[in-house]
Amino acid sequence: MSALFPTYKRFNLSVKQASGTTVEDTDGNTYLDFGAGIGVCNLGHRHPDVQLALENQLNQYWHVSNLYQQPIQEATAKWLIENSTGDQVFFCNSGTEANESAIKLARKATGKHKIISFKQSFHGRTFGSMAATGQEKIHTGFGPMLESFHYVPFNDRDAVKRAVDGDTAAIMMEMIQGEGGIHMADPDFVQEVAHVCRQNDVLLIIDEVQTGIGRTGKPFAYQHYDISPDIITSAKGLGGGVPIGAMMAKKTLRDAFGPGSHAATFGGNPLAMAAAQAVLKHVFQDDFLHGVTEKGRYLQERLNKSVGDLPVVSSIRGKGLMIGIECTEDVSHKISSLIDKGLLVLNAGPNVIRLLPPLIVSKQEIDVAVQLLSGVLTDEKASIT
Incomplete structure (x- = not known):
């Protein structure tokens, strides 16, 4: 039994180290981090x-x-x-x-x-x-x-x-x-x-x-x-x-x-x-903030194109690099599936997948994340039809 109070519902992931937008677990698996420590690591890990x-x-x-x-x-x-x-x-x-x-x-x-x-x-x-x-x-x-x-x-x-x-x-x-x-x-x-x-x-x-x-x-x-x-x-x-x-x-x-x-x-x-x-x-540099705006726009555009029309997705909303994907059902199993595939995301209430990537995220990493999200949400679509 853990010596810690059970105040958190923890995922089955034990962190060994992290750098930039990547987290590595104690088994050597790596994850693209689109949670950033619940919006904390805005410059990624160990900037x-x-x-x-x-x-x-x-x-x-x-x-x-x-x-x-x-x-x-x-x-x-x-x-x-x-x-x-x-x-x-x-x-x-x-x-x-x-x-x-x-x-x-x-x-x-x-x-x-x-x-x-x-x-x-x-x-x-x-x-x-x-x-x-x-x-x-x-x-x-x-x-x-x-x-x-x-x-x-x-x-x-x-x-x-x-x-x-x-x-x-x-x-x-x-x-x-x-x-x-x-x-x-x-x-x-x-x-x-x-x-x-x-x-x-x-x-x-x-x-x-x-x-x-x-x-x-x-x-x-x-x-x-x-x-x-x-x-x-x-x-x-x-x-x-x-x-x-x-x-x-x-x-x-x-x-x-x-x-x-x-x-x-x-x-x-x-x-x-x-x-x-x-x-x-x-x-707080204009060029950096402009980049956040552009990457946020790119993320929303890619999400709308890839998953916006899926029956399981009811809306996609947010600003900058703070995005919510509202679904028609509880998202806890979707989040677990995404973690298994190497993408860390959050929930925001029972039906919303919350994306808070580090502000240094690249468009290539956004593409990877959207591809993984599309795969999991498409699988969910197939499972409920």
């Missing part, structure tokens, strides 16, 4: 720039605590604020911590308590971020959720307007619901949410944990929508595989997070900062 940055920092210092000035934190924060609407950054260790920080900041800065989020959203598994998550299956078994969270249907403008009241501190949303099934926010809906926030003195929190750091072809996905969020959260791709989270906010909120208001012992760890700087210097 040389990230590895060098980590090695250099290892030879300087690993941890001293946030009681002291650390120039590497300021330098990393500068990359984030220069590529977002944020002015201030709080570093932590994960996406759920970043969202906890956002919830605390919104409530403290406004003096109000209600947070509106969306059905099928996902914001994390600690109690605040879990309460913000609009999925009953995430709440089940943990007793009453924290009060003052209210869920409305995604892309429903009228529902948002009805939900806002004098105690609403913030609206919290994803531009693309990742865990919820790769559902994209409608541009008109996003504009209406931003308008409602401005009209009612409500903060707008954008959860970019999965969609940020180049995943959709922009530094952050909200930048496709011409809005200016008050608070932005980031994690996953930010550290290239090293644990890190960040919460960015406008300078008007600075005073709400004074000394003693919030903390994270390992937040802003110099190793994480070194990795993040290396990632951001690489990803």
